[in-house]
Amino acid sequence: MTEAEFRIVIFAWIALAAVLFPIQFFVTAPYGRHTRAGWGPQISNRLGWFLMEFVSLAVFVGLFLSGRVDKSAPMWIFFALWVAHYIHRSLIFPWATRTRGKTMPLVIAGSAVAFNLTNAGLNGFYLGYLAQSYPLSWLTDPRFAIGTAVFLSGAAMNIWSDYHLITLRSGSNAKGYAIPRGGLFELISCPNHFGEIVQWSGFALMCWNLPALSFAIWTAANLLPRALSHHRWYRQHFPDYPGRRRAVVPFVL
Numbered sequence: 001m002t003e004a005e006f007r008i009v010i011f012a013w014i015a016l017a018a019v020l021f022p023i024q025f026f027v028t029a030p031y032g033r034h035t036r037a038g039w040g041p042q043i044s045n046r047l048g049w050f051l052m053e054f055v056s057l058a059v060f061v062g063l064f065l066s067g068r069v070d071k072s073a074p075m076w077i078f079f080a081l082w083v084a085h086y087i088h089r090s091l092i093f094p095w096a097t098r099t100r101g102k103t104m105p106l107v108i109a110g111s112a113v114a115f116n117l118t119n120a121g122l123n124g125f126y127l128g129y130l131a132q133s134y135p136l137s138w139l140t141d142p143r144f145a146i147g148t149a150v151f152l153s154g155a156a157m158n159i160w161s162d163y164h165l166i167t168l169r170s171g172s173n174a175k176g177y178a179i180p181r182g183g184l185f186e187l188i189s190c191p192n193h194f195g196e197i198v199q200w201s202g203f204a205l206m207c208w209n210l211p212a213l214s215f216a217i218w219t220a221a222n223l224l225p226r227a228l229s230h231h232r233w234y235r236q237h238f239p240d241y242p243g244r245r246r247a248v249v250p251f252v253l
């Protein structure tokens with residue numbers, strides 16, 4: 001595939017995100033608290049998370065390592081951050097959740113596999129096969145430095161918030177939901193989703209390429225509507241839910 005053809009694929013992929021973005025405000029993906037009947041066969045929640053996310057690890061690693069592009073230090077840093085994120089998300093997070101006995105629709109896991117296959121495929125293929133190798137001087141470029149800082153702060157927010165939520169399930173609340181409090185939860189309902197959006201925006205900045213940008217756009221297109229659904233759900237289920245808390249962007253949304 002030439003670079004020009006690759007660019008067309010990326011723009012088509014971004015266009016699809018733009019089409020699906022408004023739809024997700026009306027149709028909330030039925031997993032987690034939004035699980036509901038009518039979506040066909042179900043699989044275990046943990047198995048679903050593993051399958052959905054392991055694809056991103058395997059495909060990216062395979063394409064990056066097999067590609068003929070000469071890998072420079074900045075590219076190995078992109079590689080390390082992607083791999084670290086997906087080792088956590090596919091091999092640790094599913095078993096850290098307190099979701100034993102919960103299920104998700106097979107069709108949701110399947111569409112997430114397709115989504116992750118495409119994102120990891122585009123990013124891995126670009127870095128492995130198409131990129132002009134990033135020079136060492138890229139390490140001192142402000143885009144790299146700021147992007148790395150943004151990525152790491154987003155990842156810290158995301159992981160801290162996910163584990164904070166997970167530990168809410170204990171004692172008498174072993175299966176249900178509680179109002180999260182403390183840290184960024186005082187400002188927004190979904191700091192894990194906010195952190196994930198920040199994280200992949202930072203990745204797009206530090207890599208400064210189209211596939212990383214398309215992944216950041218897709219992440220925001222998926223998680224902004226999901227966070228708004230979560231926020232609405234909290235307000236419907238907890239009469240004492242903090243009224244000043246926003247959904248996903250502090251003080252804004």
Ligand code: NDP
Pocket residue numbers: 031032033097098099102158162165166168169176177178179180192193196218219222223226
């Ligand atoms: P949620 O916030 O819905 O859930 C995270 C975990 O905490 C789940 O195990 C959930 O259980 C549990 N939980 C959530 N809220 C509460 C509560 N109030 N009380 C008790 N337990 C709670 O996150 P998502 O499932 O939407 O996403 C999980 C991760 O995956 C996030 O980090 C997200 O950013 C990431 N993600 C990334 C996407 C992308 O496009 N890059 C797309 C989707 C997710 P339960 O599952 O039973 O609700």
